[in-house]
Amino acid sequence: MNPRLTKRIFDDFPDLFPGNLMFGIECGDGWFEIIYDAIKKIDQISKEHECNITISQIKEKFGTLRIYQSGPDEAEKFVDEAEYLSGKTCELCGDKAVTTNHEGWVRTYCEAHEGGHEEPSNEMISKLLLSVRK
Numbered sequence: 001m002n003p004r005l006t007k008r009i010f011d012d013f014p015d016l017f018p019g020n021l022m023f024g025i026e027c028g029d030g031w032f033e034i035i036y037d038a039i040k041k042i043d044q045i046s047k048e049h050e051c052n053i054t055i056s057q058i059k060e061k062f063g064t065l066r067i068y069q070s071g072p073d074e075a076e077k078f079v080d081e082a083e084y085l086s087g088k089t090c091e092l093c094g095d096k097a098v099t100t101n102h103e104g105w106v107r108t109y110c111e112a113h114e115g116g117h118e119e120p121s122n123e124m125i126s127k128l129l130l131s132v133r134k
């Protein structure tokens with residue numbers, strides 16, 4: 001994920017990422033809003049239950065999003081929700097998409113991105129940063 005988007009998540013929810021993440025957020029920018037929304041809800045659970053949840057890893061695996069967190073089932077519910085949403089959202093641009101398997105290479109890309117990777121534009125990054133609110 002783009003460093004600007006990653007920084008925004010770490011800056012807005014510092015309690016969940018006490019040491020940040022060693023490998024950053026290991027997926028495309030198209031899932032930024034899904035991640036932000038899930039993290040926001042997990043942060044609320046952490047504060048309500050005073051259970052000091054931490055997140056150890058966020059990454060793409062088999063075409064969908066995985067968030068590894070230390071919290072209770074109420075928090076894990078939002079992890080499952082994010083995984084479900086990522087399965088129909090392009091990992092690169094956030095458009096509607098389906099998970100496909102090309103000879104073992106499982107990815108969730110829209111039609112435009114099916115062929116491969118594309119660097120995100122500054123415009124897209126700025127739009128994403130404005131789209132979320134803590």
Ligand SMILES: [Zn+2]
Nearest residue numbers: 090093110113
């Ligand atoms: Zn796309």
